[in-house]
Amino acid sequence: MVLNLQREMEKFKPDCPVEYGTPLAPYTTFRVGGPAEVLAHPRNVEELARLVRFQKEAGVPLTVLGGGANVVVSDRGIRGLVVHTGKLHGIRHEGTTLYVAAGTPISEAAAYAADHDLGGLAFIYAMPGSTGGAIWMNARCYDGEIAPILEKTRYLSLEEHDFCTVGTYQTRREEFGYKISPFQRGTRVILEATFRLTPGRRSLLWEEMRDHEEDRRRKGHFLAPCAGSIFKNNRAFGAPSGRIIDQLGLRGRQHGGARVSDLHGNIIVNHGNATAREIRELVEYVQQQVELERGIRLEPEILFLGEWDR
Numbered sequence: 001m002v003l004n005l006q007r008e009m010e011k012f013k014p015d016c017p018v019e020y021g022t023p024l025a026p027y028t029t030f031r032v033g034g035p036a037e038v039l040a041h042p043r044n045v046e047e048l049a050r051l052v053r054f055q056k057e058a059g060v061p062l063t064v065l066g067g068g069a070n071v072v073v074s075d076r077g078i079r080g081l082v083v084h085t086g087k088l089h090g091i092r093h094e095g096t097t098l099y100v101a102a103g104t105p106i107s108e109a110a111a112y113a114a115d116h117d118l119g120g121l122a123f124i125y126a127m128p129g130s131t132g133g134a135i136w137m138n139a140r141c142y143d144g145e146i147a148p149i150l151e152k153t154r155y156l157s158l159e160e161h162d163f164c165t166v167g168t169y170q171t172r173r174e175e176f177g178y179k180i181s182p183f184q185r186g187t188r189v190i191l192e193a194t195f196r197l198t199p200g201r202r203s204l205l206w207e208e209m210r211d212h213e214e215d216r217r218r219k220g221h222f223l224a225p226c227a228g229s230i231f232k233n234n235r236a237f238g239a240p241s242g243r244i245i246d247q248l249g250l251r252g253r254q255h256g257g258a259r260v261s262d263l264h265g266n267i268i269v270n271h272g273n274a275t276a277r278e279i280r281e282l283v284e285y286v287q288q289q290v291e292l293e294r295g296i297r298l299e300p301e302i303l304f305l306g307e308w309d310r
Helices: 002-012 045-058 106-115 131-137 202-218 241-247 276-294
Strands: 018-023 035-040 062-065 071-073 078-084 091-094 097-101 150-157 166-170 188-196 226-229 258-260 267-270 303-305
Touching (some): 002 035, 045 188, 071 276, 091 106, 097 106, 106 131, 166 188, 241 276, 258 276, 267 276
Parallel strands (some): 071 303
Antiparallel strands (some): 018 035, 091 097, 150 166, 150 188
């Protein structure tokens, strides 16, 4: 399959950088993951659209990978075409309106906003991942959320009736929820975000952002490769997921190279040469123990991508 798709891709003559059989571990914050059958790095909308047309004509799966901050790529890798958005990068502003390309790290966007005395994005500083990923997940932390400041989103349509056309989605708050966005339906590829921000003071914004960064540091986000929070919080459970996991004595539980963080129950780290399989099995073990002891089912917020055994 790899050779056939590679041959088809070479006949197609892509106009952007393309790799074959490249390990995806360096493209994820967990630092795990097997090879992409084809890994493409479009630098603009035209190159991306051409790739998507090829993918559809070739009848192969399409996976869009941003900052790799909320995913676990299987050890067997991902078949088909993987589009990495890292080269879709750029930030600019007009007044209090901030325009950010999808592949731009969201923390970089927050830093840019603060440097230009724009408030509204400080809550997300030091969160890994791309701007497109933050929109896709409706990322939230420190009492902030993407949806309230997201005015509109440019996207490339994957729908049959307007396939590969560029459209603009005007944010409708009712379509967003707790770590839910309309882009999770898989019918659009995010290209650029328009954020409606507010006037702020650079010094105060950086003070807030450094506080958030230090809090993440205390919780162990930067000590070892990880994806931040593993499970969503559910108020109906009476406590945050991390506290529930702590109460069951699961902090420090290790499976191969995967380990529940010693500093926070809702973080699993790559403690040393972990495999994707070990991370997934530890996630499932924690789920099972919480369900067994508390009768509740924790929902992962991370995505498991690629080829997995049953």
